Amino acid sequence: MKRLLLVGAGHAHAQVLKDWIAAPVPGVDLIVVSPSALAPYSGMVPGWLAGSYRYEDICIDIEVLAAAAGAHFIEGVLASLDPEQHRAHLVGGMVLEYDVLSLNVGSTLNPPTVEGTHVLPLRPLGGLRLAWEALLAEMAPAPQRPLAITAVGGGAAGVESLLAVLKRLRVQQPNRELSATLVGRSATLLPSLPRAAAKSAQAALARAGVELRLGSDFAAGDASASDVLLWAAGAEAHAWQRASGLAVGTSGYIRIDPHLRSLSHPHVHAVGDCAEWAEPLPKAGVYAVRMGPVLSRNLRAALGVGLPQAYLPQRRVLALLATADDSAIACWGPATLRGRWVWRLKDRIDRNFLQRFALSPAPRGGGELTRRTSA
Ligand SMILES: Cc1cc2nc3c(=O)[nH]c(=O)nc-3n(C[C@H](O)[C@H](O)[C@H](O)COP(=O)(O)OP(=O)(O)OC[C@H]3O[C@@H](n4cnc5c(N)ncnc54)[C@H](O)[C@@H]3O)c2cc1C
DSSP states (O other): OEEEEEESOOHHHHHHHHHHHHSOOTTEEEEEEESSSEEEOGGGHHHHHTTSSOGGGGEEEHHHHHHHTTOEEEEOOEEEEETTTTEEEETTSOEEEOSEEEEOOOOBOOOOOOTTSEEEESSSHHHHHHHHHHHHHHHTTOOSOOEEEEEEOOSHHHHHHHHHHHHHHHHHOTTSOEEEEEEESSSSSSTTSOHHHHHHHHHHHHHTTEEEEESOOOOHHHHHTOSEEEEOOOOBOOHHHHHTSSOBOTTSOEEBOTTSBBSSOTTEEEOGGGEEOSSOOOSOHHHHHHHHHHHHHHHHHHTTSSOOOOOOOOSOOEEEEEOSSSOEEEEETTEEEEEHHHHHHHHHHHHHHHHTTOOOOOOOOSOOOOTTEEO
């Protein structure tokens, strides 16, 4: 019996599980490790922050998918890897052996801890949920003093999330005075998108009363002057990636070949934000999504079924940014459009994506997990 271990419930692994339900590989023990049964879909996170969706509505139920695929689901977090010995060590001490490993663990952020300030880190999303729900609960009976919000990060996630947070807080406490500042290191907003998109986003931020501080680094004084610090800057590789012995790039992301395999350890596959392709790709979910079907096929090839396929990144991606006013901005190459219909389009695309993975809960499959596992 061979063992395939999937660590992280990112976009590509959801596709691998979906394919496994349709066509499992006989004689393979499939294990999925994820910190939580529900894996949030980041494209809908701003909509959830704004109060347009419930948390459950923006998640893929990985445990249900795993059960339908006959896989073992382990609620856990990878702590370290020993790729020479084919071993994965989880937080808490469990050790999992594998024949083929796939990593789809995303990236992380490193926000400061600030005494007396609510820090909302946009990664990990499970942590964001806890911090956001705690803030909303604490705010409900709060005295009506002004509230200062600082968002750090002038990219799409920072802009969308700040607008969403402001919308939700204004609905919850309509009489409360809110002030908001967005701090970005780059001299322009949305530096990776066309200028017209940046102008639209700037107009949306101005309507929401946000002061912009671009070309500026976050300073300690910003934190102490803020009641809420929304942290969307500086995606980083998980620290254990550097220590794993896998070949990594200068930023700690796992270097992969066109077949999505580690350059140093070909039995290890890595996809999405945690990986570094030959030419570094932007950290965006669309790449992880497109890697999914290729990964699915290549994991089968690694298990002796079929031939691997080379991944070719799309040259142009559709970027959709919600502005929390029932509108959104769309960018396709240099073209930029904005309007209510763009928000409706984004909502439909996002819901359809999640619908692909929606299954009714079924009896948990997978049997006993004993062989080659130790605690
Ligand atoms: C607010 C926000 C909005 C965004 N909107 C968009 C958008 O509209 N379009 C777009 O293309 N991109 C968007 N992005 C970027 C996008 O989120 C990422 O590029 C994308 O999620 C990466 O996908 P992934 O599959 O690599 O990893 P993720 O989706 O991050 O999934 C990784 C999974 O691995 C799990 N994990 C992490 N560490 C471990 C561990 N040690 N052990 C086990 N499991 C682990 C995590 O819990 C998570 O479930 C947005 C980002 C944010 C923060």
